[in-house]
Amino acid sequence: MKDNTKIVVLAINALKGGGAERVVLTLGQGFHELGYDVHILRFKSLVEYELNPNLIYHVLKFKPYKMIPGALRRDKFFARSVDRYITKNIGKPDIILSNLDRSDSVFSYSRLPNIVYVIHNTLSLLYKFKQADIGHQKKENFTRIYSKNPCACVSQGVEKDFIENFGNITSTTAIHNPIDRDDILKQANAFVPEYQNYIIHVGSFKEAKRHDVLVRAYALTDQSIPLLLLGKGNLQSETEQLVKELNLEDKVIFLGFHENPYPYIKHAQFKVLTSDWEGFALVIAEALVLDTPVISTDCPSGPSELLPQSHLMPMREIAAIAAKLSLAMKNPSQFNSVFDEELLPASIAQKYIDFVS
Numbered sequence: 001m002k003d004n005t006k007i008v009v010l011a012i013n014a015l016k017g018g019g020a021e022r023v024v025l026t027l028g029q030g031f032h033e034l035g036y037d038v039h040i041l042r043f044k045s046l047v048e049y050e051l052n053p054n055l056i057y058h059v060l061k062f063k064p065y066k067m068i069p070g071a072l073r074r075d076k077f078f079a080r081s082v083d084r085y086i087t088k089n090i091g092k093p094d095i096i097l098s099n100l101d102r103s104d105s106v107f108s109y110s111r112l113p114n115i116v117y118v119i120h121n122t123l124s125l126l127y128k129f130k131q132a133d134i135g136h137q138k139k140e141n142f143t144r145i146y147s148k149n150p151c152a153c154v155s156q157g158v159e160k161d162f163i164e165n166f167g168n169i170t171s172t173t174a175i176h177n178p179i180d181r182d183d184i185l186k187q188a189n190a191f192v193p194e195y196q197n198y199i200i201h202v203g204s205f206k207e208a209k210r211h212d213v214l215v216r217a218y219a220l221t222d223q224s225i226p227l228l229l230l231g232k233g234n235l236q237s238e239t240e241q242l243v244k245e246l247n248l249e250d251k252v253i254f255l256g257f258h259e260n261p262y263p264y265i266k267h268a269q270f271k272v273l274t275s276d277w278e279g280f281a282l283v284i285a286e287a288l289v290l291d292t293p294v295i296s297t298d299c300p301s302g303p304s305e306l307l308p309q310s311h312l313m314p315m316r317e318i319a320a321i322a323a324k325l326s327l328a329m330k331n332p333s334q335f336n337s338v339f340d341e342e343l344l345p346a347s348i349a350q351k352y353i354d355f356v357s
Helices: 019-033 064-065 071-089 100-109 135-146 156-165 181-188 211-219 236-245 262-266 280-288 318-330 345-356
Strands: 007-012 037-042 056-059 095-099 115-119 152-153 173-176 198-204 227-230 251-257 270-273 294-297
Touching: 019 037, 019 095, 019 251, 019 280, 019 318, 019 345, 037 071, 037 211, 064 071, 071 100, 095 100, 095 345, 100 115, 115 135, 115 156, 115 345, 135 156, 152 156, 156 251, 181 262, 181 280, 198 262, 198 318, 211 227, 211 236, 211 318, 236 251, 262 280, 270 280, 270 318, 280 294, 280 318, 294 318
Parallel strands: 007 037, 007 095, 037 056, 095 115, 115 152, 152 173, 198 227, 198 270, 227 251, 270 294
Antiparallel strands: none
């Protein structure tokens, strides 16, 4: 390692198949392009992504510390080990970016400098702050954690939600997620889907994605092209049951989870999103890379920062969503939009550097 090389550490619990995990690897590539030594530190060995050879990987397992009574006490003891490990095995980081709950709690006890929390979602909606019991307790815990270091929110909507719920407990900024255009274009050419002339929705079957709203709205259209649902999740069986009740079995196709969704997105007539909340909405930016038209609900954060107003739909308003679907089915190209090159990994990494400086 060269003496003058700058160091960034990106910390996350594991590299399982989620959006935040993908963002960590993509952002790491951006820092690499800027000449940083990039260290990915995780607390579980679980990996569900192909690892970028330009990055350096570390595992410091949290599991042995689960024997220590009390969640906060566990995190405090583990934070001391994390600090020692980084100092001994990595060096003195110029930036530490902490991602998601486990890592954020641990780094709230760290004594290392230049820590930034990356806030990946609209916290008040994801953790239901308005629910008196669990939500209130979560909010208090997050207030303790996020008051310790600056926070970078992945969209302006996420930052707005953060400030509305926590006040000015720390300095904040909005930095969009990085998009690896070259990798997406490469993966999109891996195969040609067996389906043609279809609508695509990519996302886990969970509450936020509102597959129920999408299916009910689609039922109000002429269903002239099929709807493909790519993903898995707890609410899939409920969605399948709804499809049966609406007699849409021949029109709505469940694709399951695919590690590489990009060929399906590339060859779709258009992509649709009907979420009640998003953090950044990675799938929209990825569709724009592939020149795939997109329509989306105007949920509190993400879509309105990536798409023109005419491409947006009111949340949960099934008739309005059906009307927009019908327009897109007749003429998808009217919902084309341009990919913003400011989302490329090196540009986003530079924004983190500027925030810490």
